[in-house]
Amino acid sequence: MVGEMYRETWVEINLDAIKHNITQIKEILPQETNIIAVVKANAYGHGMVSVAKKALESGATALAVAILEEAMILREASINAPILVLGYVPAKHAPLAARHNITLPIFQKKWLEELNQYQFEHPLNTHIKLDTGMGRIGIRSTDELINLIKEIDNNKNIQLTGIFTHFATADEKELVFYEEQIKRLEELLSIFKQHYTKDVTVHIGNSAASLRFPESMHNSIRFGISMYGLYPSNDVRAENRVELLPAxxxxxxxxxxxxxxxxxxxxxxxxxxxxxxxxxxxxxxxxxxxxxxxxxxxxxxxxxxxxxxxxxxxxxxxxxxxxxxxxxxxxxxxxxxxxxxxxEMDEVADYLDTINYEVPCMINERVPRIYVENGKNSRGEIKNPKL
Ligand SMILES: Cc1ncc(COP(=O)(O)O)c(C=O)c1O
Missing domain, CATH: 2.40.37.10 (Lyase, Ornithine Decarboxylase; Chain A, domain 1)
Structure with missing residues (x-):
């Protein structure tokens, strides 16, 4: 039968570890800081729907994915929590995102203008993406930001609900560039607040920044690698801020x-x-x-x-x-x-001269994911690590 496991090669995902890792980060975050669980790339190879459900059950209040396809899979699995797509989605697909209450990033005037060609049944939720030094996607200058805010104000299809950025070096020992990004962020946020007075959510931190600077993460963190029980780098691991359990x-x-x-x-x-x-x-x-x-x-x-x-x-x-x-x-x-x-995942990553993020993503869908929850696996067998 399709879906049966005839070959005994499998990935075991310990959902109790996901819960544990969320509980750990919650303990060091201020109470009012929320957790957006980052479940892109099939939850870093762990299985997106199962991890998303567990993360929400364990205290995360929203999900982040990289592409619209991933958000649609979550909606099809009847997950109703807020979902943010982190990467570029062509404007022609924005009405679909709006229909499913999926939030898209916004960082181009041209993209916003293009939206006018399409019919929206519901307004699209968007978060402005700022490029404070990552150099990937996002608004870089104050002029661009002011122009974008004007366009957003004039566009009835858009509802601006957030603003965010991403760090390039938060996991490194040397934090000079991290601090430069924070400075740039504060400049852009202050311009933003002068030109946009409605309340929006601000989120900046990945796992590394959240573990190291939990007090300064604004409204939410985007928690990825450490939710899976892995440290973003050896430097962060050595700081020993929380005890993570690999899933x-x-x-x-x-x-x-x-x-x-x-x-x-x-x-x-x-x-x-x-x-x-x-x-x-x-x-x-x-x-x-x-x-x-x-x-x-x-x-x-x-x-x-x-x-x-x-x-x-x-x-x-x-x-x-x-x-x-x-x-x-x-x-x-x-x-x-x-x-x-x-x-450890880190040992395999070192052997391959890569980072731990890549290793679980590498193990493809031919290898079934078996979930362990409350000490039992998804086939109802009692988990015994010695077997
Ligand atoms: C925009 C963005 N935010 C958050 C994350 C989560 O980062 P981490 O897995 O280091 O917690 C990622 C992951 O690459 C990302 O691209």
């Missing part, structure tokens, strides 16, 4: 175990030749699942011990060197804990 772990099982002789080779290109007789296990996961070929040599956990990936990673399978004969069916953990050992 994502990746598992499979041994499907074949064999003894090879000294001189035998493993996988394409014969990049691995056994130096002595040894046990080799085959695991059904590969780059077709998003487990990159660059992870050759990285460890996985079996029976609570580290075993290396040997030979080239194939599209659907990889091989590991076992330290003894191990029973077929034994659980293999590629990210997560077994016994006293752990392979």
């Amino acid at each position: 994502f772990s990746l598992h499979s099982r041994l499907v074949h175990v064999k003894k090879i002789a000294k001189g035998d080779s493993i996988s394409y290109g014969r990049t691995y030749i056994a130096e002595k007789d040894e046990w080799i296990g085959t695991v059904p996961i590969g780059y077709g699942d998003g487990w990159s070929r660059h992870l050759q040599g990285m460890s996985v956990l079996v029976n609570g011990r580290r075993m290396p990936i040997v030979g080239r990673i194939c599209m659907d399978q990889l091989m590991i060197r076992l330290d003894e004969e191990i029973v077929i069916g034994t659980k293999v953990t590629l990210i997560g804990e077994q016994g006293n050992e752990i392979i």
Whole structure:
């Protein structure tokens, strides 16, 4: 049947960890600061609808996504909370966003003018995006801002409900540029307030800024990576502001175990030749699942011990060197804990010379997400991390 899991390779998402991480940030934020849960890119690979529901249940009051498609999926899942799209949406799709009460960012006069070509059944909620130094999208100058406010005032299809910016270096040790962005923000906000007197919500902080400067986050934070239990950088992690719990772990099982002789080779290109007789296990996961070929040599956990990936990673399978004969069916953990050992997302990211954000996004939809909530997984089985 479609949707069944016939291959035992899966991602486990611990929804209790999502709740824990939201509770942790709430403890350091002023009571009046709200949480917008950032669930773009399939909730950083964790599964957008399940994470969004859990985040709202755990105290987040709104959601943010990158593209309109993601917002529509949330609405189709009967999620009625406010949703903000962070990225550019072509003006021709603004009426659809308005119909579904989805908030769009606004940062171009031309875009606003284009809206006039379309019919709106409901006014469109918008938040002005300021570019205070990220250099991506947003209003940069005071003149642009004043002009945009004038246009917004004259446009009956638009309802301005917020203004926001995004930091480029909030996770770094050196905070000079962060402070420059704050200064620029304050200048632009003061111009904004002179020209627009209605109340709007102001949100500026990603995980790094919220963890480090919880008192100065204005009305809401946009909480992404740390909601998933990961730190935005080693510098922020070292500051130890909150205790996060990673929600994502990746598992499979041994499907074949064999003894090879000294001189035998493993996988394409014969990049691995056994130096002595040894046990080799085959695991059904590969780059077709998003487990990159660059992870050759990285460890996985079996029976609570580290075993290396040997030979080239194939599209659907990889091989590991076992330290003894191990029973077929034994659980293999590629990210997560077994016994006293752990392979953290950060370790995989370092191995790939990337950031932890990219790793869960890399594991694609071929790998089913199994949710654990209140200690039980979505198949009703009691979760036992030792299995
Ligand atoms: C505009 C914007 N706000 C907030 C976030 C969340 O950032 P983080 O995951 O570092 O908390 C992102 C993520 O990249 C973003 O692009």
